[in-house]
Amino acid sequence: MPELRIFYDLLSQPCRAVVLFLEANKIPYESVVISLAEGAHMKNEDLGKVNPRRTIPAMDDNGFHLSESGAILRYLAAKYKVPDHWYPSKFENRARVDEYLEWNDSNLRAGSSGFFYNKFARPKVFGLPADLVKAEEGKEKLEKAITTFESYFLSRGKFIGGDDISIADLKPLCELTQISMTDYKPYQDGSKVDVWMKNCKEILGPAYDKAHKFVNDVIEQGLFKSNS
Numbered sequence: 001m002p003e004l005r006i007f008y009d010l011l012s013q014p015c016r017a018v019v020l021f022l023e024a025n026k027i028p029y030e031s032v033v034i035s036l037a038e039g040a041h042m043k044n045e046d047l048g049k050v051n052p053r054r055t056i057p058a059m060d061d062n063g064f065h066l067s068e069s070g071a072i073l074r075y076l077a078a079k080y081k082v083p084d085h086w087y088p089s090k091f092e093n094r095a096r097v098d099e100y101l102e103w104n105d106s107n108l109r110a111g112s113s114g115f116f117y118n119k120f121a122r123p124k125v126f127g128l129p130a131d132l133v134k135a136e137e138g139k140e141k142l143e144k145a146i147t148t149f150e151s152y153f154l155s156r157g158k159f160i161g162g163d164d165i166s167i168a169d170l171k172p173l174c175e176l177t178q179i180s181m182t183d184y185k186p187y188q189d190g191s192k193v194d195v196w197m198k199n200c201k202e203i204l205g206p207a208y209d210k211a212h213k214f215v216n217d218v219i220e221q222g223l224f225k226s227n228s
């Protein structure tokens with residue numbers, strides 16, 4: 001049994017980012033699946049010990065407990081000595097990755113999760129009324145974030161850190177795959193962000209498919225289409 005335990009739900013964007021990284025680097029881990037829809041994050045005793053704030057992803061590495069996907073990704077990249085491009089040792093390149101990770105949660109994630117949670121997850125996952133005002137605010141924030149993402153964060157090459165994929169790419173990728181479950185597409189076919197997504201998917205290959213099994217099933221079922 002691997003000593004690394006990861007608490008996650010593939011419905012969650014930051015959880016998928018961590019699972020993607022583990023799968024892409026073939027790092028062995030024990031899955032502890034926490035169903036957000038069933039409120040398991042509030043009840044699971046082990047999760048309460050590993051992360052008293054009860055958010056996922058959370059990690060238990062042989063007694064070392066960590067939450068926050070960005071911190072978990074940096075920790076795993078350092079501990080497992082993965083190829084350098086994931087979290088570059090050259091400090092300028094690493095700073096670019098960190099710059100994105102600092103920006104993501106209050107911009108691109110705030111927009112995408114604000115839209116998705118209020119319009120789709122509340123009614124279709126949690127049995128709560130949709131909040132369309134907050135969903136609209138999320139959508140506006142997401143569109144603004146995508147403009148910045150393209151003009152600034154994707155200005156240095158194929159990926160955020162330059163020509164190679166890094167942990168920074170995994171977070172926005174999973175935010176935008178969340179939106180791909182809906183009938184709203186916040187960017188044009190062939191746009192910079194669209195091409196970047198295709199490049200990420202291509203390079204991640206089977207790891208992408210494994211982490212996105214839930215997303216791909218939902219797309220097939222049309223669960224998060226506005227009129228379903």
Ligand SMILES: N[C@@H](CCC(=O)N[C@@H](CS)C(=O)NCC(=O)O)C(=O)O
Pocket residue numbers: 012013014015036041054055056057067068069070105
């Ligand atoms: N900034 C955190 C966000 C974690 C987060 O919000 N996770 C959600 C699922 S996407 C969660 O655990 N929600 C349950 C809750 O907040 O009670 C990260 O990147 O790990």
